[in-house]
Amino acid sequence: MKSKWTFSFFFLLPVLFVLCLWNYNNRVYDWDMPGYIGSMYTSQYPNNPEKVKELTFSSIQKEAPIDQYNDVIGKNPKDVARQYFEKSTKAFSEQLPYFQIKVGYNLAITILYKIGFTAPMSVLFLSLLSYFFSGILLFFVFKIIFPNNILIVFFITLAILLLPPMTYMARVSTPDMFILQFLLIFMIGLFSRWKRWIMFSILFAITFIRPDYITFTLTYLITDFLFNFYERKKINFNVILQTSILFFLYIFIVKFYHYPGWKNLFYDSFICRRPIISEELADFGITDYLRILLRKIIYFKKVSLIAFGSLGLIFYLSKDKWTRFYSVFIFANIYIKFVFFPHSSGLRFFFGFILLLLIMLMYSISQRYNRYELDKNS
Structure with a gap:
């Protein structure tokens, strides 16, 4: 190997x-x-x-x-x-x-x-x-x-x-x-x-x-x-x-x-x-900021779909507290970044965090697969 x-x-x-x-x-x-x-x-x-x-x-x-x-x-x-x-x-x-x-x-x-x-x-x-x-x-x-x-x-x-x-x-x-x-x-x-x-x-x-x-x-x-x-x-x-x-x-x-x-x-x-x-x-002022934020979040659909979909799948596939805990941490950072810099059309600004969340999704898939193998061989 x-x-x-x-x-x-x-x-x-x-x-x-x-x-x-x-x-x-x-x-x-x-x-x-x-x-x-x-x-x-x-x-x-x-x-x-x-x-x-x-x-x-x-x-x-x-x-x-x-x-x-x-x-x-x-x-x-x-x-x-x-x-x-x-x-x-x-x-x-x-x-x-x-x-x-x-x-x-x-x-x-x-x-x-x-x-x-x-x-x-x-x-x-x-x-x-x-x-x-x-x-x-x-x-x-x-x-x-x-x-x-x-x-x-x-x-x-x-x-x-x-x-x-x-x-x-x-x-x-x-x-x-x-x-x-x-x-x-x-x-x-x-x-x-x-x-x-x-x-x-x-x-x-x-x-x-x-x-x-x-x-x-x-x-x-x-x-x-x-x-x-x-x-x-x-x-x-x-x-x-x-x-x-x-x-x-x-x-x-x-x-x-x-x-x-x-x-x-x-x-x-x-x-x-x-x-x-x-x-x-x-x-x-705060009104201007919120108006821009709401307008930008409408065009944040692609990222939101990936983020919420990935987090939902992680919670479905893995019951491990550590996996869920740290997945939420990565998920939260996508939106923390958006709140401070809502560049909804610039995917590169959020891609690092999205990739980390997708890696956690791969990890949860691997966890589920490995557990299946362990149950199968027990």
């Missing part, structure tokens, strides 16, 4: 390479790219914002197809805010904190740039590299879930890699593909019952890479605390310490990079993208 697993794994590697090549040939220079390249250049030229802007857009212009570059700078289709970012140093510089807080992601981009990649390719290659390693991690996740089914593991891994959100995230300049690797490592640790401080190190890395995942990391610690209290009637004080560390890490990053805050992000994302943030207040 070990030799079959080894063969299956090494057969997967060239398949992953071909998929990465396919995604590379379909790479996209999108309007998030200037933010991350600008963040990288700012760390090198902190006192020269004009140079940062010039290097950012000139590096993209050298590599991007003309139609994609026109989209980046808001020329075609027309986007006034993006046109300002390309022309105005002040407008561009004020946008950068939205991107700079993804510290771990920007650090990885900088490393690739330092070893010889161009600035745009550092961003794009990181997504491709993350896609490759995510494929390997998916293989190992499903190997844990289906230890006696090599073909199932291989084909489920391949099917997920070919899903449109996966291939899209591999082609664009966003941290979604990069963070997915760490979510999959988290799942391996969850299934393997890794020690709490090892799990905490993963949570720390996730928060360091994407501080907006603080809701995910903190709700996991709360879930772990509640489940263990329910099972053992003991209070684990380490959870309090770990929660405090993650919370202060988040606060430190937000303060250090002068992050404008959730209200500004929400206003720029869903109400009006301000060309120059400092010249217009993010002015909206």
Whole structure:
């Protein structure tokens, strides 16, 4: 069996390479790219914002197809805010904190740039590299879930890699593909019952890479605390310490990079993208927020169907308290994310959590199958 697993794994590697090549040939220079390249250049030229802007857009212009570059700078289709970012140093510089807080992601981009990649390719290659390693991690996740089914593991891994959100995230300049690797490592640790401080190190890395995942990391610690209290009637004080560390890490990053805050992000994302943030207040009330939330949730049907359907099947297939408890934790994070950032048309924003919930569904199917075998042989 070990030799079959080894063969299956090494057969997967060239398949992953071909998929990465396919995604590379379909790479996209999108309007998030200037933010991350600008963040990288700012760390090198902190006192020269004009140079940062010039290097950012000139590096993209050298590599991007003309139609994609026109989209980046808001020329075609027309986007006034993006046109300002390309022309105005002040407008561009004020946008950068939205991107700079993804510290771990920007650090990885900088490393690739330092070893010889161009600035745009550092961003794009990181997504491709993350896609490759995510494929390997998916293989190992499903190997844990289906230890006696090599073909199932291989084909489920391949099917997920070919899903449109996966291939899209591999082609664009966003941290979604990069963070997915760490979510999959988290799942391996969850299934393997890794020690709490090892799990905490993963949570720390996730928060360091994407501080907006603080809701995910903190709700996991709360879930772990509640489940263990329910099972053992003991209070684990380490959870309090770990929660405090993650919370202060988040606060430190937000303060250090002068992050404008959730209200500004929400206003720029869903109400009006301000060309120059400092010249217009993010002015909206709870009524405006709820109206936008209700409008967006109507277009959240696909995600809701997958989420509620998966959770319902998990509860039907598995009576195991641990499986149900942690499935609810993942399910809840889909909607916590939506409440703070209701981008209903952007599946990539929620795909990581959806994938984790689908993995829990696969785990519950495996539990039911294994129990059937045990009953059959008893």
